Amino acid sequence: MPHRRPPRSQRPARRAHRAFPRPRLLAALLLTPLLSACFASGDGGASGGSGGAESGTRLRVALAFPPAENLSPYGADATILSRLGVTEGLTALDANGAATPALARSWRRENDRTWLFTLREAAFQDGTEVTPSAVAAALTHATRARPAPAALAGVTLTARPEGSHRIRVTTGDSDPVLPLRLSSPSLAVLSAKAYGGKDGRVDPVGTGTGPFALTEVHGSTSATLDRFDDYWGGRAQASGVDARFIADGTARANALRTGQVDVAEAVPVAQAATLDAATRRETATTRTTALLLNSGSGPFKDPALRAAARAAVDTSALARGVYEGHADTGAGIYGPAVTWAEGKRLRPAGRARAATPGGAEVTLATYDNRPELPEAAQVIEQQLEKAGFQVELVVREYSRLETDALAGRFDGVVLARNTLVDTGDPVAVLASDYTCDGGYNLARLCDRGVDRAVAKAEGTADSAGRQDAAMAAEAAVLGTDAVVPLVHQRVITGVATSVKGVLLDPYERVLIGTGTRR
Numbered sequence: 192m193p194h195r196r197p198p199r200s201q202r203p204a205r206r207a208h209r210a211f212p213r214p215r216l217l218a219a220l221l222l223t224p225l226l227s228a229c230f231a232s233g234d235g236g237a238s239g240g241s242g243g244a245e246s247g248t249r250l251r252v253a254l255a256f257p258p259a260e261n262l263s264p265y266g267a268d269a270t271i272l273s274r275l276g277v278t279e280g281l282t283a284l285d286a287n288g289a290a291t292p293a294l295a296r297s298w299r300r301e302n303d304r305t306w307l308f309t310l311r312e313a314a315f316q317d318g319t320e321v322t323p324s325a326v327a328a329a330l331t332h333a334t335r336a337r338p339a340p341a342a343l344a345g346v347t348l349t350a351r352p353e354g355s356h357r358i359r360v361t362t363g364d365s366d367p368v369l370p371l372r373l374s375s376p377s378l379a380v381l382s383a384k385a386y387g388g389k390d391g392r393v394d395p396v397g398t399g400t401g402p403f404a405l406t407e408v409h410g411s412t413s414a415t416l417d418r419f420d421d422y423w424g425g426r427a428q429a430s431g432v433d434a435r436f437i438a439d440g441t442a443r444a445n446a447l448r449t450g451q452v453d454v455a456e457a458v459p460v461a462q463a464a465t466l467d468a469a470t471r472r473e474t475a476t477t478r479t480t481a482l483l484l485n486s487g488s489g490p491f492k493d494p495a496l497r498a499a500a501r502a503a504v505d506t507s508a509l510a511r512g513v514y515e516g517h518a519d520t521g522a523g524i525y526g527p528a529v530t531w532a533e534g535k536r537l538r539p540a541g542r543a544r545a546a547t548p549g550g551a552e553v554t555l556a557t558y559d560n561r562p563e564l565p566e567a568a569q570v571i572e573q574q575l576e577k578a579g580f581q582v583e584l585v586v587r588e589y590s591r592l593e594t595d596a597l598a599g600r601f602d603g604v605v606l607a608r609n610t611l612v613d614t615g616d617p618v619a620v621l622a623s624d625y626t627c628d629g630g631y632n633l634a635r636l637c638d639r640g641v642d643r644a645v646a647k648a649e650g651t652a653d654s655a656g657r658q659d660a661a662m663a664a665e666a667a668v669l670g671t672d673a674v675v676p677l678v679h680q681r682v683i684t685g686v687a688t689s690v691k692g693v694l695l696d697p698y699e700r701v702l703i704g705t706g707t708r709r
Contacts, residue, residue: 247418247430248709250690252702253443255457255560257411257436259590262395265336267589269376270612272395274456274702275416275432276403278379281308281326281358282370284615284698290370294321294380294400295358303365308358308373313423315382316397316404323352329380330360332393341613342375344623344630345649367652371615376700402427402705411436411590428692428708438588440562447685453709454693455685456702459562460517463683472684473517474695475528477611480509480564481521482571482603482675487635489602490553495546497672500603502545503578504571510678513566518678524665525610525617526679528697532617535662539669541640548579553602555582558589561607567677568605599635606633607680609699617661618648625668634673641667 330350347363385398444462525532627637648660692706
């Protein structure tokens with residue numbers, strides 16, 4: 192689950208913005224420093240281990256999304272924490288999307304609903320020990336969070352300590368992908384000290400388990416992190432991280448180019464050519480940019496008008512033009528980075544016949560934290576108007592857009608969504624984004640056929656069978672025309688030539704690890 196810069200086209204980028212109550216922020220991404228051995232590092236070499244650095248230098252990092260939920264681990268801010276190496280969960284994801292050890296060094300399934308996890312010896316950043324009781328308490332807090340973390344959408348979970356080194360996790364229904372689910376940054380394990388705040392707020396300052404501990408947070412502007420010397424995975428080579436939250440993509444690229452930061456995430460494609468080739472890293476991701484149509488109210492409640500909108504959109508023009516070749520044309524909810532999807536994709540069935548728009552008035556919204564989105568939305572605006580719609584375009588920072596989008600106050604939203612970020616399970620994004628009870632259902636889709644297809648996929652334990660069921664559910668979702676896949680993104684990370692060991696993660700969960708240094 193934001194970028195502000197003028198578009199390259201000559202047409203004005205924005206019209207009068209409709210005034211709505213100030214919202215909170217979203218999500219849409221996460222992972223653990225353990226993955227330094229699983230994903231490519233910025234220098235193409237190994238990125239783990241503490242090396243020979245005795246003190247190390249501090250890293251200066253520019254992030255695209257400012258905190259919008261007081262760095263709560265239960266929403267979009269969870270990704271900020273995992274990307275900076277502050278938090279981690281019981282498990283992590285490897286490069287193939289499989290669960291790999293993190294705070295849990297091993298696990299086994301006892302029956303359909305119960306799993307037993309064995310913990311490794313580790314410490315929290317406040318000096319207390321990672322015990323089964325502490326882990327159980329952290330997971331219990333996550334189950335009580337409202338709104339529920341995306342990784343727990345539709346899941347009932349109970350965690351109890353078992354002896355001195357193990358924890359038993361029981362789910363209400365069979366959950367064959369629980370180890371994947373527990374890799375979510377929103378299920379990070381924090382110390383008891385984190386959960387004593389007012390209004391149920393969770394405080395990650397000095398309470399995580401990762402290689403870097405938060406020491407200061409300056410609102411939505413910056414954060415300071417120091418190395419956590421007792422990290423179980425080895426002493427980090429950098430002595431700390433100075434993070435700046437810069438929503439404007441051009442400003443992030445400029446900060447890297449002028450030497451103000453060492454790493455800049457999500458460099459806009461329009462700025463890529465301005466960076467020296469040695470400082471650009473392009474990574475295929477599981478992120479899909481899509482047009483989500485409000486099927487719950489307004490003009491797009493009519494399936495025939497949704498079909499008309501889908502028919503009006505030329506996605507190849509977006510990949511070639513707005514994304515300048517740094518993206519692939521939208522093929523479905525899952526893109527090329529989900530390597531198994533293409534061979535299993537099914538043709539959507541049951542689509543409505545497109546109607547004539549007849550001047551139907553629609554409000555299209557997007558956010559500017561990702562600079563390409565306003566340009567993509569502007570192209571779509573033009574395409575819809577050519578088809579006969581009247582379009583009002585609204586562009587805000589994501590933190591000021593999400594609440595209204597979730598409340599259905601827009602007719603369409605252009606969104607960049609990492610389809611595997613929440614759990615690594617392909618079914619999870621379908622359940623959270625496209626079912627009647629989904630917690631991140633911006634399309635406000637409630638279709639019983641879709642719900643049945645997603646439920647079937649959720650109940651399939653076999654890996655290949657689950658993939659097949661996920662693709663059948665994808666076809667059911669696409670058949671409603673509530674979502675129009677636009678492009679599958681490749682993310683550009685700016686990395687100074689002096690920096691080594693940046694983690695280039697297709698799931699966008701990690702960025703800084705133990706081996707990241709300059």
